[in-house]
Amino acid sequence: MATAIEQLLGVQDLDREIRKLRREVEAKDSLRAQIQAQVEPAKKRLAEAQARLDIIQAEIRDREAAAEDARLKIAKRKNDQLAIKSNEAYRAMEKEIAELHERVRREEDAAVEAMELREKNEKLLGLEKVALVQEEASVAESLARFDERAGTRTTELAALEARRAEAVKGIPGAILARYDRLFGRYGDAAIARVEHGTCGCCHMKLAPAQVVAAHKHDTVTSCDFCGRMLFAEQAEGEAPQEP
Ligand SMILES: [Zn+2]
Incomplete structure (x- = not known):
């Protein structure tokens, strides 16, 4: 028959295991959140790629609108030119029309350049989408493994606590x-x-x-x-x- 102190030594062994397991079980939520957060960088990269594409898209729209605006002005100036009597005013108008043509060319060139950039960034966006899907799958797998392990830990803890309840009997x-x-x-x-x-x-x-x-x-x-x-x-x- 074990004495109280001898019995308590066994209880102490159990208590150390219980303490360790209880900590693991208590840390479960924050560990789970950490695993879930692993997907955030990929989400962030995708959002950044999308934002870059949106900026490029807006630039294309602006350049095209500016080119169109210049073309409309050219048409208007050409129409106005017909009514001009003085050579000087006519030449001034010619100069203005030439500048507007230059502006159309500049805006169109910039639009074409932005379109090339858009194409590259669409490809990057596609890659980021694939990377996110892969990351999400990997995190889901980790979470499933984690939840299984956490479930086992909870069961083990309950079993240890039951063993302890037996072990302290008679003390x-x-x-x-x-x-x-x-x-x-x-x-x-x-x-x-x-x-x-x-x-x-x-x-x-x-x-x-x-x-x-x-x-x-x-x-x-x-x-x-x-x-x-x-x-x-x-x-x-x-x-x-x-x-
Ligand atoms: Zn001491």
Whole structure:
């Protein structure tokens, strides 16, 4: 029949596993969000490619409108020219028409250039769309694997908690409460093993009487320094010394 301290050592092993698993389960949502966020750069690149294309498209529209506007002005000026009497005014109008022709040419050239750029950017946009689809598929796969693993972790945690409920049976309430407080406070261990006369957790040198008491498993001894419960292994054939 195991003593309370011996039983608590088993409980402590379970508590460490439970603590680790509980952390994983609690971190689940933020980890899941991190995986989901992996698709964001590809989405951003696609949006940027689309924005670039929109700018180019707007430029083509503006250039074409400007060219059309200049052409309409040329037609109007040519019509006005018919009514002009003075040579000087006629020549001024000629000059204006020539400038408008130049403007039509400039705007049309710019439109053609923008169209070439549009073609390149449409190809880039297509590539970004493909990349996003691939990224989304990869993230969906990661999420499925993650959810499966997370589901397993939750089941494991429930099983461990059930095992713990069994493992604490028979431990006196006051000792268990003390153990729980210590484990809660330190997070790593409520029971320290005695190592070469020192506390295995805080590493302080223990009084000889404490070491002797730690060998007796039917009572619970605490470290004077950190307050953890002390446990010393009883070596084969070695009876605990009396103080
Ligand atoms: Zn200690």
